[in-house]
Amino acid sequence: MTQLIEGRTGSWEVVIGLEVHAQVISNAKLFSGAPTAFGAEPNEQVSLVDAAMPGMLPVINRVCVEQAVKTGLGLEAEINLVSVFDRKNYFYADLPAGYQISQYQQPIVGKGRLLIDLPDGSQREIGITRLHLEQDAGKSMHDQHPVLSYIDLNRAGIALMEIVSEPDLRSSEEAAAYLKKLRSILRYLGTCDGNMEEGSMRCDANVSVRRPGDPFGTRCEIKNVNSIRYVAQAIDYEARRQIEVIETGGTIDQETRLFDAGRGITRTMRSKEHAHDYRYFPDPDLLPLVLDPAMVARIKAEMPELPDQRRQRYVQEFGLSAYDAGVLVGEKETAVYYETVARGRDPKVAANWVTTDLFGLLNKTGRTIADPPITAEQLGGLLDLIADGTISGKIAKDVFLILAEEGGDARSIVEARGLKQVTDTGAIDAAIDAVLAANADKVAEYRSGKDKLFGFFVGQVMKATGGKANPAALNELLKTRLQG
Amino acid sequence: MTDILDLSLAAARRALADRSLSAVELVGAYAKRVEATRGLNAFITETLDHAVEAAKTADQELASGDAKPLTGVPIGIKDLFCTKGVQTTAGSAILKGFIPPYESTVTERLAAAGAISLGKLNLDEFAMGSSNITSHYGPVKSPWTRAGDDRPLVPGGSSGGSAAAVAARAVLAATGTDTGGSIRQPAAFTGIAGIKPTYGRCSRWGIVAFASSLDQAGAMARDVQDCAILLQAMAGHDPKDSTSAPLPVPDWSAALTGDIRGLKVGVPKEYRVDGTNPEILALWDQGLAWARDAGAEIVEVSLPHTQYALATYYIVAPAEASSNLARYDGVRFGQRVPGKTLDEMYENTRGAGFGAEVRRRILIGTYTLSAGYYDAYYLKAQKVRALIARDFREAFQQVDVLLTPTAPTAAFALGEKMDDPIAMYLNDVFTVPASLAGLPAMSIPAGLSSDQLPLGLHLIGRPFDEATVLRCAHVLERAAGFTARPQGY
Numbered sequence: 001m002t003q004l005i006e007g008r009t010g011s012w013e014v015v016i017g018l019e020v021h022a023q024v025i026s027n028a029k030l031f032s033g034a035p036t037a038f039g040a041e042p043n044e045q046v047s048l049v050d051a052a053m054p055g056m057l058p059v060i061n062r063v064c065v066e067q068a069v070k071t072g073l074g075l076e077a078e079i080n081l082v083s084v085f086d087r088k089n090y091f092y093a094d095l096p097a098g099y100q101i102s103q104y105q106q107p108i109v110g111k112g113r114l115l116i117d118l119p120d121g122s123q124r125e126i127g128i129t130r131l132h133l134e135q136d137a138g139k140s141m142h143d144q145h146p147v148l149s150y151i152d153l154n155r156a157g158i159a160l161m162e163i164v165s166e167p168d169l170r171s172s173e174e175a176a177a178y179l180k181k182l183r184s185i186l187r188y189l190g191t192c193d194g195n196m197e198e199g200s201m202r203c204d205a206n207v208s209v210r211r212p213g214d215p216f217g218t219r220c221e222i223k224n225v226n227s228i229r230y231v232a233q234a235i236d237y238e239a240r241r242q243i244e245v246i247e248t249g250g251t252i253d254q255e256t257r258l259f260d261a262g263r264g265i266t267r268t269m270r271s272k273e274h275a276h277d278y279r280y281f282p283d284p285d286l287l288p289l290v291l292d293p294a295m296v297a298r299i300k301a302e303m304p305e306l307p308d309q310r311r312q313r314y315v316q317e318f319g320l321s322a323y324d325a326g327v328l329v330g331e332k333e334t335a336v337y338y339e340t341v342a343r344g345r346d347p348k349v350a351a352n353w354v355t356t357d358l359f360g361l362l363n364k365t366g367r368t369i370a371d372p373p374i375t376a377e378q379l380g381g382l383l384d385l386i387a388d389g390t391i392s393g394k395i396a397k398d399v400f401l402i403l404a405e406e407g408g409d410a411r412s413i414v415e416a417r418g419l420k421q422v423t424d425t426g427a428i429d430a431a432i433d434a435v436l437a438a439n440a441d442k443v444a445e446y447r448s449g450k451d452k453l454f455g456f457f458v459g460q461v462m463k464a465t466g467g468k469a470n471p472a473a474l475n476e477l478l479k480t481r482l483q484g
Numbered sequence: 485m486t487d488i489l490d491l492s493l494a495a496a497r498r499a500l501a502d503r504s505l506s507a508v509e510l511v512g513a514y515a516k517r518v519e520a521t522r523g524l525n526a527f528i529t530e531t532l533d534h535a536v537e538a539a540k541t542a543d544q545e546l547a548s549g550d551a552k553p554l555t556g557v558p559i560g561i562k563d564l565f566c567t568k569g570v571q572t573t574a575g576s577a578i579l580k581g582f583i584p585p586y587e588s589t590v591t592e593r594l595a596a597a598g599a600i601s602l603g604k605l606n607l608d609e610f611a612m613g614s615s616n617i618t619s620h621y622g623p624v625k626s627p628w629t630r631a632g633d634d635r636p637l638v639p640g641g642s643s644g645g646s647a648a649a650v651a652a653r654a655v656l657a658a659t660g661t662d663t664g665g666s667i668r669q670p671a672a673f674t675g676i677a678g679i680k681p682t683y684g685r686c687s688r689w690g691i692v693a694f695a696s697s698l699d700q701a702g703a704m705a706r707d708v709q710d711c712a713i714l715l716q717a718m719a720g721h722d723p724k725d726s727t728s729a730p731l732p733v734p735d736w737s738a739a740l741t742g743d744i745r746g747l748k749v750g751v752p753k754e755y756r757v758d759g760t761n762p763e764i765l766a767l768w769d770q771g772l773a774w775a776r777d778a779g780a781e782i783v784e785v786s787l788p789h790t791q792y793a794l795a796t797y798y799i800v801a802p803a804e805a806s807s808n809l810a811r812y813d814g815v816r817f818g819q820r821v822p823g824k825t826l827d828e829m830y831e832n833t834r835g836a837g838f839g840a841e842v843r844r845r846i847l848i849g850t851y852t853l854s855a856g857y858y859d860a861y862y863l864k865a866q867k868v869r870a871l872i873a874r875d876f877r878e879a880f881q882q883v884d885v886l887l888t889p890t891a892p893t894a895a896f897a898l899g900e901k902m903d904d905p906i907a908m909y910l911n912d913v914f915t916v917p918a919s920l921a922g923l924p925a926m927s928i929p930a931g932l933s934s935d936q937l938p939l940g941l942h943l944i945g946r947p948f949d950e951a952t953v954l955r956c957a958h959v960l961e962r963a964a965g966f967t968a969r970p971q972g973y
Contacts, residue, residue, distance in 0.1 A: 048585075048586055051816055052811040052816070053566075053584070053586070053816075053817065054566060054572070054574070054579070054582070054584070054692045054693075054811070054817075055565075055566045055584075055588060055688070055689065055690040055691050055692050055693060056689070056690075057688060057689050057724060057725050057726065058726065059723065059724060059725075059726050060726065087807050089806075089807050089810060089853070091810065091813065091827075091830055092826075093813075093815050093826055096811060096815070096816060097810065097811050098807070098809075098810020098811050098813060099807055099810060149826075151815070277854055277855045279806075279807070279850065279853035279854060279855075279858075280853075280858075281803060281804075281807070281853055281858070281862060284695075284696035284697035284727075284804055285693075285696050285726060285727065286726050286727075287726055287727060
């Protein structure tokens, strides 16, 4: 599906490739034993290696390597049994060694693919060019002192996976879908928490435009955009900008641009004169990284179920629609929640409650699935009461809200508040008697053909029973009596 | 005892062990000697007070039978090894006043073995040099002078302070580091023994890096046995250095059997370079004769890529150095010269902090790694390096050890060769190939030049076969019977 942008002189196609920096979940940094936890005081998590003290040497962290392999397998990618760490040389105050240890020509993971989920429920394959391991830099803080900059090296040396896509994306929506899917896979794998706000997942977008069928245009790289929504915004703005430049007779300079979230625009970040020559060369402090095929096989054997597999299972085993299944598997926590609710219960009913009532409640309360107002166990208990006829679906909606506000379990609430459905025909009959007696005129009208009044009688009886009358029983009894 | 200083490390150990000599006496004698030889400028930082205190503890350990292999032995540490609480300069202004909060693995091991450091020894700045004239802390003078000529001579480099201190008997032994010959060439110039073990034998952790794929710590002492003893305490696998070899360390003293019968000693024909001093060539032939007399078999071998070794080295080493020295930016440690912007601070700091030779090598290295030049220089150099290593592998299928001269000349005077870096680089012509191949190699004092300066012979061995190098060196050392001493020292 080609999505074109209409310019003043015709249609344009936007071409997007994404570079995602995903912070590896590991207790220690990529080449040092320093801890990686978020939120420590500045420079509390810095080893001698991270600070690049004289004579310090990097030692690769095995866990980070395994996480990269796991991620590569999750992207159905080639795992390179031999990869090489290179030095990327440049001077900056928050880069202590004056070089970043990265992988240049021989990354640990080669070509792979990722299926993005499109709004119509279909999927499209996006190529993965490579995944490599590298160190993060520290953080410069320019707002702490009038003339000096402060440096926090807590982040320096933390392992990142740079995941590069092919220029296969054709719209900002596809780019957003790619990021959502990638984040979902990383979270399923437990290799990156995917938190863009905290910066544990960052995205650079390469954007160019062309006439449909033409070769690729000149691209601009938009750096470090920190939410999926902003990535989409930045791409839309940048595509429009490039079209405008070309249509007014200009040409696009290959450059690095920065997204200004406040104004929703991109602007030049680094001019050509400051273009870096990184002088890559293999890091002589590290031997080539040689993976044991048995280690790769073990990781492969231990791979968790990934979102696409789970979605397929929901469709096949639970009979859910592709759309509902997609909604439920997007976040691993949602899927886990759903499966807890659905276990031993009607999976479609469970899916309805999760996707409508629970999601609605999350939206309303601003809570997340990780911290829901109602646990999966509580919701499951509620569904049991519907299933065994203890309460009606309508009462269940009320109990759901009570559970959200007050906690507890559904059965106790129903009992304590006398919300149990009345299926005792004697009690319902008594209520019908009273209602019919009090509305003799309407009974006459009904019997003379005004069928529509049936609803009125149902309402009145329900009111008289406090809403607890079993609707099916009520309907049946009422019908018989009115025919009477 | 007036001749405490004449005891070798091995002999001093025996005297300490049988309590005929106390550590306080031994260390005290050396501390006095350090003071008496200050004119050589061998030390950048002395730690004599600390050493004298440590000697007292050493005596208690010796008395209680808790002595370790080097308990009470006074040594010197090349000022490239980071030492906790003791200034470490790498011979550079940029690290003036830098006091590491950590100890290098090698010096940690030496301390754990009981060795007592008398201080930090002078060197060429960041170990870049063959004469010790590039040190910010002034040149080291060799204790040797030519017969009838009292002009000061260089001790060689970069471990020039180590060599001069051992030769002048200001320390019993010293650590050195060798990137292209920095242990072996100064050992040859000063009439001592020095061994660079196989790359990966000693941990590089805590040694200020010059060229990471070449740098290797080693031992410098008066004779082969002392080198074996010191190196034994320095070597071994270190998980903190990914390039350190996970191999056991053999007993090198036990390897000194005095027997090289049947050993195949190779003579690389390409080392007979034009213009080599005839005295050096004569000594080389003499060395081969000693080996033959001791029962070894002499075999001519070919190392066809030798002629490219020096050029290769002077691409690889500066490239790595240009990156390794980027951390000296004035931000976190060492000297900082302020500037109005970050870039200006870098320029001011590095301009003031680095000397001419270091700046030259950073520029060369930056150039050879630059886009558009990388393939022609760095990548090609790596390919040639692989060919040089292959030459050695093939030669070692025919022979057990190679014998060559250590340096093409004897020591030169301070001020000679100063204006011609290429002539200076030629000093390493015999030592650089083994460095590029990562092989163990050793220089032993073997004779005197016509103007009474020491000349060295150089042995190169198979990877991790220091034992054969030491065994052969030990036999040749006996045959040479080198007893000359620097005049006045």
